[in-house]
Amino acid sequence: MKLYDYYRSSASYRVRITLNLKGLNYEQCPVSLLDNEQSSAHYTALNPSALVPGLNTDHGVLGQSIAIMEYLEDICPEPSIFPESKWEKAKCREIALAIACDIHPLNNLRVLNYLNTEFGVNQNEKMVWYYHWLSRGFQTLESLLSQNKYRFCCADSPTMADICLIPQLYNARRFGFDVSPYPILLNIEQQCQRLDAFIKAHPDNQE
Numbered sequence: 621m622k623l624y625d626y627y628r629s630s631a632s633y634r635v636r637i638t639l640n641l642k643g644l645n646y647e648q649c650p651v652s653l654l655d656n657e658q659s660s661a662h663y664t665a666l667n668p669s670a671l672v673p674g675l676n677t678d679h680g681v682l683g684q685s686i687a688i689m690e691y692l693e694d695i696c697p698e699p700s701i702f703p704e705s706k707w708e709k710a711k712c713r714e715i716a717l718a719i720a721c722d723i724h725p726l727n728n729l730r731v732l733n734y735l736n737t738e739f740g741v742n743q744n745e746k747m748v749w750y751y752h753w754l755s756r757g758f759q760t761l762e763s764l765l766s767q768n769k770y771r772f773c774c775a776d777s778p779t780m781a782d783i784c785l786i787p788q789l790y791n792a793r794r795f796g797f798d799v800s801p802y803p804i805l806l807n808i809e810q811q812c813q814r815l816d817a818f819i820k821a822h823p824d825n826q827e
Protein backbone atom coordinates (compact mmCIF):
# COMPACT_ATOMS: atom_id res chain seq x y z
CA MET A 621 0.00 0.00 0.00
CA LYS A 622 1.08 3.55 -0.66
CA LEU A 623 0.31 6.30 1.82
CA TYR A 624 0.07 9.88 0.61
CA ASP A 625 0.91 11.84 3.69
CA TYR A 626 2.68 14.82 5.19
CA TYR A 627 4.92 14.37 8.20
CA ARG A 628 3.22 17.00 10.40
CA SER A 629 -0.35 16.26 9.34
CA SER A 630 -2.35 14.92 12.31
CA ALA A 631 -4.70 12.92 10.11
CA SER A 632 -1.73 11.27 8.33
CA TYR A 633 -0.08 10.60 11.69
CA ARG A 634 -3.23 8.67 12.74
CA VAL A 635 -2.97 6.42 9.71
CA ARG A 636 0.77 5.83 10.18
CA ILE A 637 0.14 4.72 13.78
CA THR A 638 -2.62 2.34 12.65
CA LEU A 639 -0.49 0.80 9.88
CA ASN A 640 2.38 0.35 12.34
CA LEU A 641 0.20 -1.15 15.06
CA LYS A 642 -1.09 -3.68 12.57
CA GLY A 643 2.38 -4.39 11.22
CA LEU A 644 1.33 -3.54 7.66
CA ASN A 645 3.99 -2.51 5.15
CA TYR A 646 3.49 0.76 3.36
CA GLU A 647 5.37 3.06 1.11
CA GLN A 648 5.17 6.75 1.98
CA CYS A 649 4.56 9.27 -0.73
CA PRO A 650 4.96 12.75 0.77
CA VAL A 651 2.56 15.51 -0.27
CA SER A 652 3.97 18.84 0.87
CA LEU A 653 1.34 21.03 2.52
CA LEU A 654 3.94 23.80 2.65
CA ASP A 655 4.07 23.80 -1.16
CA ASN A 656 0.29 23.29 -1.47
CA GLU A 657 0.86 19.99 -3.28
CA GLN A 658 -2.43 18.70 -1.85
CA SER A 659 -4.21 21.04 -4.31
CA SER A 660 -2.21 19.94 -7.36
CA ALA A 661 -4.04 18.42 -10.32
CA HIS A 662 -2.04 15.24 -9.86
CA TYR A 663 -3.07 14.75 -6.23
CA THR A 664 -6.70 15.88 -6.52
CA ALA A 665 -7.18 13.39 -9.37
CA LEU A 666 -6.34 10.75 -6.76
CA ASN A 667 -8.00 12.36 -3.76
CA PRO A 668 -10.59 15.03 -4.68
CA SER A 669 -10.76 16.33 -1.09
CA ALA A 670 -7.29 17.92 -1.57
CA LEU A 671 -6.39 16.70 1.91
CA VAL A 672 -3.93 14.18 3.24
CA PRO A 673 -3.90 11.32 3.98
CA GLY A 674 -4.84 9.18 1.04
CA LEU A 675 -4.22 5.46 1.02
CA ASN A 676 -3.60 3.82 -2.33
CA THR A 677 -4.94 0.26 -2.19
CA ASP A 678 -5.53 -2.47 -4.80
CA HIS A 679 -9.02 -0.98 -5.23
CA GLY A 680 -8.01 2.67 -5.60
CA VAL A 681 -7.31 5.62 -3.34
CA LEU A 682 -9.17 6.03 -0.08
CA GLY A 683 -9.32 9.37 1.74
CA GLN A 684 -10.46 10.26 5.28
CA SER A 685 -8.29 8.93 8.06
CA ILE A 686 -11.22 7.43 9.99
CA ALA A 687 -12.44 5.55 6.91
CA ILE A 688 -8.87 4.37 6.29
CA MET A 689 -8.53 3.13 9.88
CA GLU A 690 -11.84 1.27 9.64
CA TYR A 691 -10.72 -0.27 6.33
CA LEU A 692 -7.40 -1.38 7.81
CA GLU A 693 -9.27 -2.90 10.74
CA ASP A 694 -11.48 -4.83 8.31
CA ILE A 695 -8.63 -6.19 6.19
CA CYS A 696 -6.35 -6.82 9.16
CA PRO A 697 -8.46 -7.39 12.29
CA GLU A 698 -5.54 -8.29 14.56
CA PRO A 699 -4.41 -6.53 16.61
CA SER A 700 -7.70 -4.71 16.81
CA ILE A 701 -7.86 -0.97 17.27
CA PHE A 702 -11.20 -1.28 19.04
CA PRO A 703 -12.24 -2.56 22.46
CA GLU A 704 -14.20 -5.80 22.46
CA SER A 705 -17.58 -4.84 23.88
CA LYS A 706 -20.07 -3.04 21.68
CA TRP A 707 -20.57 -0.32 24.28
CA GLU A 708 -16.85 0.36 24.70
CA LYS A 709 -16.40 0.28 20.96
CA ALA A 710 -19.03 3.01 20.67
CA LYS A 711 -17.36 5.00 23.48
CA CYS A 712 -14.05 4.64 21.66
CA ARG A 713 -15.61 6.10 18.51
CA GLU A 714 -17.12 8.89 20.61
CA ILE A 715 -13.63 9.98 21.68
CA ALA A 716 -12.09 9.52 18.24
CA LEU A 717 -14.85 11.57 16.60
CA ALA A 718 -14.75 14.28 19.29
CA ILE A 719 -11.21 14.83 18.01
CA ALA A 720 -11.59 14.09 14.31
CA CYS A 721 -14.91 15.96 13.86
CA ASP A 722 -15.12 18.56 16.62
CA ILE A 723 -11.52 19.73 17.07
CA HIS A 724 -9.40 18.96 14.05
CA PRO A 725 -11.49 20.40 11.17
CA LEU A 726 -11.93 23.76 12.87
CA ASN A 727 -8.18 24.15 13.18
CA ASN A 728 -7.15 22.81 9.82
CA LEU A 729 -4.78 24.77 7.59
CA ARG A 730 -7.33 25.70 4.93
CA VAL A 731 -9.86 26.85 7.55
CA LEU A 732 -7.26 29.05 9.28
CA ASN A 733 -6.15 30.42 5.90
CA TYR A 734 -9.75 31.16 4.95
CA LEU A 735 -10.30 33.14 8.17
CA ASN A 736 -7.36 35.26 7.09
CA THR A 737 -8.06 35.71 3.38
CA GLU A 738 -11.86 36.17 3.60
CA PHE A 739 -12.27 37.92 6.94
CA GLY A 740 -8.89 39.56 7.52
CA VAL A 741 -8.33 37.66 10.76
CA ASN A 742 -4.73 38.26 11.86
CA GLN A 743 -2.27 35.74 13.28
CA ASN A 744 -3.10 36.52 16.94
CA GLU A 745 -6.83 36.25 16.32
CA LYS A 746 -6.29 32.97 14.49
CA MET A 747 -4.53 31.64 17.57
CA VAL A 748 -7.45 32.75 19.78
CA TRP A 749 -9.72 30.72 17.50
CA TYR A 750 -7.35 27.73 17.49
CA TYR A 751 -6.92 27.72 21.29
CA HIS A 752 -10.66 28.15 21.85
CA TRP A 753 -11.65 25.02 19.92
CA LEU A 754 -8.76 23.06 21.28
CA SER A 755 -9.53 23.85 24.91
CA ARG A 756 -13.25 23.14 24.41
CA GLY A 757 -12.33 19.80 22.85
CA PHE A 758 -9.69 18.81 25.37
CA GLN A 759 -12.03 19.67 28.27
CA THR A 760 -14.61 17.34 26.73
CA LEU A 761 -12.04 14.56 26.39
CA GLU A 762 -10.75 15.03 29.93
CA SER A 763 -14.36 14.68 31.23
CA LEU A 764 -15.12 11.69 29.00
CA LEU A 765 -12.01 9.97 30.33
CA SER A 766 -12.39 10.97 33.99
CA GLN A 767 -13.60 7.50 35.05
CA ASN A 768 -11.17 5.65 32.78
CA LYS A 769 -9.81 2.48 34.37
CA TYR A 770 -7.51 1.41 31.55
CA ARG A 771 -3.89 2.17 30.58
CA PHE A 772 -5.07 3.74 27.33
CA CYS A 773 -8.27 5.64 26.45
CA CYS A 774 -10.64 2.68 26.22
CA ALA A 775 -8.65 -0.50 26.84
CA ASP A 776 -5.32 -1.81 28.04
CA SER A 777 -4.11 -1.68 24.46
CA PRO A 778 -4.26 1.30 22.09
CA THR A 779 -7.47 1.94 20.19
CA MET A 780 -8.73 4.41 17.61
CA ALA A 781 -9.29 6.90 20.45
CA ASP A 782 -5.57 6.93 21.35
CA ILE A 783 -4.62 7.01 17.69
CA CYS A 784 -6.59 10.25 17.28
CA LEU A 785 -5.52 11.74 20.61
CA ILE A 786 -1.74 11.55 20.23
CA PRO A 787 -1.49 13.55 16.96
CA GLN A 788 -3.88 16.17 18.37
CA LEU A 789 -1.65 16.64 21.42
CA TYR A 790 1.37 16.92 19.13
CA ASN A 791 -0.42 19.56 17.08
CA ALA A 792 -1.45 21.47 20.22
CA ARG A 793 2.14 21.71 21.47
CA ARG A 794 3.36 22.69 18.03
CA PHE A 795 1.17 25.77 18.23
CA GLY A 796 2.25 26.60 21.79
CA PHE A 797 -0.96 25.47 23.48
CA ASP A 798 -0.58 24.70 27.20
CA VAL A 799 -1.53 21.03 27.63
CA SER A 800 -0.79 20.89 31.39
CA PRO A 801 -4.48 21.30 32.44
CA TYR A 802 -5.21 17.88 30.92
CA PRO A 803 -3.44 15.33 33.16
CA ILE A 804 -5.57 12.36 32.08
CA LEU A 805 -4.74 12.96 28.43
CA LEU A 806 -1.06 13.38 29.29
CA ASN A 807 -1.00 10.11 31.23
CA ILE A 808 -2.41 8.26 28.27
CA GLU A 809 0.05 9.99 25.98
CA GLN A 810 2.92 8.72 28.14
CA GLN A 811 1.70 5.16 27.70
CA CYS A 812 1.43 5.56 23.93
CA GLN A 813 4.84 7.16 23.60
CA ARG A 814 6.44 3.94 24.84
CA LEU A 815 5.13 1.94 21.89
CA ASP A 816 7.15 1.44 18.70
CA ALA A 817 4.11 1.97 16.49
CA PHE A 818 3.63 5.47 17.90
CA ILE A 819 7.35 6.29 17.97
CA LYS A 820 7.82 5.26 14.34
CA ALA A 821 4.80 7.33 13.26
CA HIS A 822 5.92 10.52 15.04
CA PRO A 823 6.49 13.50 12.71
CA ASP A 824 10.11 13.84 13.89
CA ASN A 825 10.80 10.31 12.71
CA GLN A 826 9.66 10.75 9.10
CA GLU A 827 12.09 11.06 6.20
Ligand SMILES: N[C@@H](CCC(=O)N[C@@H](CS)C(=O)NCC(=O)O)C(=O)O
Binds near residue numbers: 630673
Ligand atom coordinates in the same frame (compact mmCIF):
# COMPACT_ATOMS: atom_id res chain seq x y z
N1 LIG B 1 -11.17 14.55 7.80
C1 LIG B 1 -9.92 14.40 7.12
C2 LIG B 1 -9.05 15.58 7.40
C3 LIG B 1 -7.80 15.58 6.58
C4 LIG B 1 -7.06 16.89 6.77
O1 LIG B 1 -7.63 17.88 7.20
N2 LIG B 1 -5.79 16.87 6.44
C5 LIG B 1 -5.00 18.07 6.58
C6 LIG B 1 -3.69 17.77 7.26
S1 LIG B 1 -3.94 17.15 8.90
C7 LIG B 1 -4.72 18.66 5.22
O2 LIG B 1 -4.49 17.94 4.27
N3 LIG B 1 -4.73 20.00 5.13
C8 LIG B 1 -4.43 20.66 3.92
C9 LIG B 1 -5.23 21.92 3.76
O3 LIG B 1 -5.90 22.33 4.72
O4 LIG B 1 -5.16 22.50 2.68
C10 LIG B 1 -9.24 13.10 7.58
O5 LIG B 1 -9.47 12.70 8.72
O6 LIG B 1 -8.49 12.50 6.80
